[in-house]
Amino acid sequence: MLALIGIGLLLLTAVLTYFLRRWRRVSLLLAAIVCAALGLGIALIPLEGTFSFRGQEMAFGGAVTFLGRSVVLGPGAQVGLTFLFLSGAALFLLAWPLESGDLYAPVGSGVLVLLAAALVVRPLVYAVLILELAVAFSVLLLRGGMGGARYLTFFVLALPGPLVAHWLLDMYALTPDQTGLLNTASLLIGFSFALMLGLVPFHPWVPALARRESPLSVALIFSAVGGTVWFLLLDYLQTYPWLGRSPYWSSALTALGVGTVVVGGLLGTTRRGWGALLGYAVMVDTGMLVLALGRGGAVGMELERAMMLTRAWGVLTMAAGLSAVGATEGAEHGRSPWGAVAAAAGLLSLAGFPPTVGFVSRWGLYRLLFPEQPLTVLALLLASAGLVVGLLRMLPHILVPDLSRPRASLAVDLLLLLATVGAIGLGVFPQFLIYR
């Protein structure tokens, strides 16, 4: 029930912020406050708790039927929704002084509504369909061009896999002796998620999207949409545990993960602009997440969640920094000395450079992998160093201030400082993140 209330409230906010779009800052602040309240509410309210509505006793968690579909708020979805809403709150707060588009708050809220619905609706076939709706809707945050078209293309191509797999699994339930159905379903699900996550060789949409679009719009896609894809993948693994038990699972994920990290790191050394560097950094981080997933077990899952949090923080910090320095097209706000610092801190976090927040989870992964695969760890370290090389090559461009632009407001400086301090502070004191 709590999930439905949250989604309903956010939908209301999306409509309200659309009518308030002329007062851009008001609408963004409203969206940020609602998202923060929903995120904290879902994180803190116990799912087993009950409340009374029109004389009926209702549980906060559990399953509810809505429009004939089952809406389930279990522990996994609780983490997912909290992540989604808090990321949304941070993005809207950063967009308040940094994003010039009028539709960021209503479209962003609408996208979050659809993503939240995808996380709680069952069966999973509806989740995938709703995710596609969210992706198509999120395109309205972009400025136009082929980057957005490629992003849309890869997600649409990913649609048939889970839907056909759903049918194959229904068939398998009727004829359990046909194990070939399971193999085909595994392949289809794996292929679709590889497309959606941008794993090598399906990665071109990731840097293409980041290259020319507004950094905060890209950050919403990489953190909220990308995060939802990860939570859905975890849901798939929980719903169909045989997926993870396949003998090829671990080796396939290791190959895909290492491939994505290495290609991202190599391309990261090139000078294709700050936006592309953000894309390559996300590729490296995605590859690391895939490797953590391939390890399986409780430690792998714990690492996975920690990496998702640290990734979101890194992406948001870097995107805010890039917005502030106007490193990509369309920046209309004033210059801030903290922009370059935030962009560098965010990228270093995504590269897993100590003592940033990204290093915390990355260190755990290296320790997990090193006893068995020391060469893999070496490749991962070198690939991460590729991003740092890219940063050093790009840094001079943003360290020279553009004096033609006015000085940014105090709010911009404060938000950037907060994001940067968080990126480093959480790395120095990681117990707030994973050792609870």
Next chain:
Amino acid sequence: MGTFLEWVERISALAAPPAVVVLVVALGLVLMTRRWLFRLVGMALTYFFVGVLHTQVIRPEVVLVKLLIGAVVCLALGVTGQAAGGSEAANVSNGGDQEKGTRFRWRNLLRWREDVPLRIGALLAALLIAYAGSLRFPLPQVPFLVGLACYLLAVVGLFLAGMAETPLGAGLGLLVFLNGFDLFFGALEPSLVVAGLLGLIQFLVTFAAAYLTLARAE
């Protein structure tokens, strides 16, 4: 309404093989020409004949809804194409002879673009892949001709999306691909909610492609 449904069913019973042939022509039109009007006609024909093939696997009432979705999608594509300048080539730097705002001339129709041989090759390859695929890996729950059409739509959609130079071209490819998948999945999953959500995805993909095109044109 009843008359229309009977009419659709009658066409379906008689016209499955010709429908596939017209589908090939329509897809060829979408794939080979860059002139917006022809591509729109190709898309409209594709939607109509996919609807005809749909009647072999799902209820005619649902087909009617899908045809309506197709009509709205084509309308949106037409408006976008017109607003964007009438031709994909208008936005391509090395494009052809029709620049934004220039008048339509019939003699231009006889001129071939540089990439027409490549596009003809792509269509032939799509035909070959579709035929071989439907023979080697026949799709479950659908007749052979419908399976062939599904493969053809999916492969041509992929080629269109891959060869597109503008967001609208990519959008056309995605819509053709989704049509192929919808034709197949409609037979597997008769749920109205799934059909409705797939229709909604087509709407949103159309609007997303239109938005990306027009935002880029500005």
